[in-house]
Amino acid sequence: MEGARGADAAAEDGAEDTVMQKLMTETFGPSKEAEQESDRVQRGLDKMSELEREAPNLRWLYESPLPRTERQARPLQCLYCHTAKPAVSCAKCKVAPYCDKTCQTADWRAGHKRSCARYQLLGRAMRVPDADAHRMLMTELLRSVRMHLSPFAIAAELSAAETRPAPDGRRFVFVQSESTLAELSLPTARDTCGAELSVRRTVLLQHVTLPEFEKLTQEESGLRLLTPTLGPLESAFGARRAVAKPDDALVLLCFADGYHALASVPLVPDRRVCLVLARDYMGKEALNLHLDDEDQ
Numbered sequence: 575m576e577g578a579r580g581a582d583a584a585a586e587d588g589a590e591d592t593v594m595q596k597l598m599t600e601t602f603g604p605s606k607e608a609e610q611e612s613d614r615v616q617r618g619l620d621k622m623s624e625l626e627r628e629a630p631n632l633r634w635l636y637e638s639p640l641p642r643t644e645r646q647a648r649p650l651q652c653l654y655c656h657t658a659k660p661a662v663s664c665a666k667c668k669v670a671p672y673c674d675k676t677c678q679t680a681d682w683r684a685g686h687k688r689s690c691a692r693y694q695l696l697g698r699a700m701r702v703p704d705a706d707a708h709r710m711l712m713t714e715l716l717r718s719v720r721m722h723l724s725p726f727a728i729a730a731e732l733s734a735a736e737t738r739p740a741p742d743g744r745r746f747v748f749v750q751s752e753s754t755l756a757e758l759s760l761p762t763a764r765d766t767c768g769a770e771l772s773v774r775r776t777v778l779l780q781h782v783t784l785p786e787f788e789k790l791t792q793e794e795s796g797l798r799l800l801t802p803t804l805g806p807l808e809s810a811f812g813a814r815r816a817v818a819k820p821d822d823a824l825v826l827l828c829f830a831d832g833y834h835a836l837a838s839v840p841l842v843p844d845r846r847v848c849l850v851l852a853r854d855y856m857g858k859e860a861l862n863l864h865l866d867d868e869d870q
């Protein structure tokens with residue numbers, strides 16, 4: 575998939591990309607080692623699909639207070655055929671609404687058996703119950719986007735080094751969504767009441783410096799609530815400076831209900847493979863990931 579595309583791009587050897595060439599040589603060494611290195615990259619790419627299933631080894635650096643907003647009760651719709659008169663609920667989670675047993679059985683087979691626990695966790699109020707559940711859902715989200723996030727972070731770092739030098743290296747990936755974490759955690763773009771979500775499920779990735787972020791929080795009223803994270807960000811950068819070779823991306827996640835958290839996310843599969851994959855992300859200031867696109 576994405577990984578295979580990156581490998582092809584690397585094999586084509588686009589000599590026009592001098593920044594990348596220089597970095598590749600610096601990172602991978604002289605060309606006699608190139609063949610050996612490309613094997614290594616291939617092994618790394620093979621590992622991608624494996625990693626996609628694994629939980630990332632995250633470190634949480636800051637988490638905001640839990641959101642207090644309660645979602646309004648919605649009229650129920652059958653989660654399978656989408657009609658408006660459900661008469662039964664899933665016997666297990668007691669949340670997912672269906673018109674009848676037939677729809678319930680069909681949806682169970684179509685995938686509800688894998689996501690039943692998620693409906694039970696969120697309930698019809700679509701509320702993430704506690705800090706542990708928030709962490710669990712954010713970890714899952716990061717697992718699904720980090721195949722893009724890792725090379726994007728490296729690519730942004732490379733182009734920023736050229737155009738917007740930040741000598742102290744205080745940059746991070748700002749991940750925002752106009753959906754709540756609960757909405758992003760569902761298997762389809764319908765809420766636990768069966769209603770279609772009003773906002774398309776998208777995650778926006780930006781690579782920003784601390785001053786750029788500070789400016790964002792002052793200009794956009796919606797981001798003002800993120801000001802308390804400036805302190806934790808400062809200390810995270812401080813801690814990173816103490817590490818000789820940081821192989822993590824610093825990531826700030828922010829959701830529609832105001833919930834936000836700061837985490838240190840390991841690059842996958844590693845920095846070197848990300849350098850190769852980064853070709854596909856060069857020059858992109860921001861990256862919009864649509865969760866409901868089949869071909870994404």
Ligand SMILES: [Zn+2]
Pocket residue numbers: 652653654655656657672673674677
């Ligand atoms: Zn139905």
Ligand SMILES: [Zn+2]
Pocket residue numbers: 664665666667668669670686689690691693
């Ligand atoms: Zn269920």
